Amino acid sequence: MAKDIKRLGLEGKIFGIDANASHLEEALALNIIDVKSSYADLHLADIVVVSTPVDVLVAELSNILDAISDDCVVFDVGSTKAMVCKIVEDHPKRRNFLACHPIAGTEFSGPSAAIDELYVGKTNIICEIEKTAFKLQERALELFQQMGMRIRYMNPEAHDKHIAYVSHLSHISSFMLGKTVIDKEKNERDIFDMAGSGFESTVRLAKSSPAMWTPIFEQNRNNVVKTLNEYIQNLQEFKQLLEDGDYEGIYNEMNDTNKIKEILKGMPQNKKELTG
């Protein structure tokens, strides 16, 4: 996001705050931030982007709101929304906070993983927009629009329920697929010569950061357990068809699921439409 702000030539300086001193140093060296900073400078900010694992977000958000000026907007970019909205509901500066989830990124972490124009055509889910001060909404939305994001409004509970299906479950399926294959093939590294792009695609998310994903699964536990129950059930049914030799059933399962083609074509990043 800092990269995009620089690319867009927006006015102002980017102050970086990070618990990891070497990440901060790296961000400065990569010219992603202008200044190494701390909470003591937060009162100077017009916009604060909280980009941390979601456990740190819920632990720190109140302290951040305490430290900012009345004219600052703080938004987060976390993958869970119910808990953060709950944590700040009674904060005196609730109107300075905007709960966001820009659906964009890769399996990589740290300053060197930053990508130019990451947000063009990507969806940003905003929750409880009505709880943010009007002129601060406007300031954040103008930034999102300049970055090329599509905005969708949703309540935090609906966000957490649906994101469990279209994001959190994918990560678990990928991690457990990686685990299954590594466990089996640990003594036969040459076997990975047999792995093609299909394997690579399905296990890509298993490279993701455990420090980022553990608190997401913790905060969204009930929804994630539900998606896992349904996924395991579907796998068991598929296995049963195979054990029963019901190949017509297997064909039909796959054929019915082929409609994912049309669904993926309709995804914002795959549409050729103009953004904004």
Add this chain to the structure above:
Amino acid sequence: MAKDIKRLGLEGKIFGIDANASHLEEALALNIIDVKSSYADLHLADIVVVSTPVDVLVAELSNILDAISDDCVVFDVGSTKAMVCKIVEDHPKRRNFLACHPIAGTEFSGPSAAIDELYVGKTNIICEIEKTAFKLQERALELFQQMGMRIRYMNPEAHDKHIAYVSHLSHISSFMLGKTVIDKEKNERDIFDMAGSGFESTVRLAKSSPAMWTPIFEQNRNNVVKTLNEYIQNLQEFKQLLEDGDYEGIYNEMNDTNKIKEILKGMPQNKKELTG
């Protein structure tokens, strides 16, 4: 493969045989083949590439071998190897057949899905090389080398066992992930606005052809059921950790699986080494 043969400017004409008349027409229009043909012409061939679903392969291979000349090499490109090797073990022209599995391709099918230089740096598993006549081995290997493939030799049973882990299981995990999300979200198509590149990557293989994959799962049933049992077990253990609130356990599961990064870097298509 026909595209590559043309690109490499190899001598000879490409005869196309297909049960699907419109695919044959399309292949001709795309200049992938030179002539529409039939089994009646098979005696003219120097090389026959059998590229069909594996049920058609085992049904037709004996007929194809019956129809070719003594100086022709026939190879297949199927994702299972034990059954096809078994089917032809006593065929009088066994020495004219080479059992192959080039690990390359996409989730798309038909002539329009053909890709130039698909095989550069990709692994081709060859089974029971010793059962193929020496000069016919040579002819096929020269072609593979010109296409840029890496060759690995393996017995059919080892091939089928390992490919279940690094390919067949990925397809089932992807199909069932697609099914789980489609079932849940069928009345809420807008939800796919929330799906990012992670979801897309993990469900990509769910676009694959059921006609191609059903017979693969059928022929490799025992190995596939075994991988599914292990995968389901790992998912259940992850779910249990989540239900128990054992977030340290969840962190460790993901952290241990992160080593997939190094494994994927070591995959042939991701190495910067020279091929051949």
